[in-house]
Amino acid sequence: MHEISLMTNIMDITSQEMKKHGATKLISITVRYGVLSNVVPDSLLFAFEALTHKTPYEGAKIILVEEALSLQCHLCEHTFSPQGKEYLYIPCPACQTQGSFKLLAGEGIFLDRLEAE
Numbered sequence: 001m002h003e004i005s006l007m008t009n010i011m012d013i014t015s016q017e018m019k020k021h022g023a024t025k026l027i028s029i030t031v032r033y034g035v036l037s038n039v040v041p042d043s044l045l046f047a048f049e050a051l052t053h054k055t056p057y058e059g060a061k062i063i064l065v066e067e068a069l070s071l072q073c074h075l076c077e078h079t080f081s082p083q084g085k086e087y088l089y090i091p092c093p094a095c096q097t098q099g100s101f102k103l104l105a106g107e108g109i110f111l112d113r114l115e116a117e
């Protein structure tokens with residue numbers, strides 16, 4: 001389950017941020033994950049519970065936000081959000097060029113927001 005290691009990274013960033021701002025009580029974190037990251041939200045929640053259990057962060061909330069795919073055509077720079085993950089095989093909706101896109105969003109997982117005091 002790679003969600004544990006992903007969540008460990010998120011919690012590392014969380015504690016660094018809290019230290020930086022002199023915060024001691026974590027209220028909530030918002031985590032964005034791309035549709036291409038193959039993350040299972042339930043596993044992320046489970047990992048968060050496991051990693052915060054019996055720590056100063058116990059009881060904090062986690063908000064998960066799925067990030068849609070966003071692509072930009074290399075040729076005409078048209079930006080679009082295809083449904084599903086078959087973007088490598090679809091033509092650009094604007095110029096019909098096949099599969100030459102820059103990935104703008106929808107990949108990876110990151111800490112979006114942190115609420116602490």
Ligand SMILES: [Zn+2]
Binds near residue numbers: 074075077078097
């Ligand atoms: Zn195009």
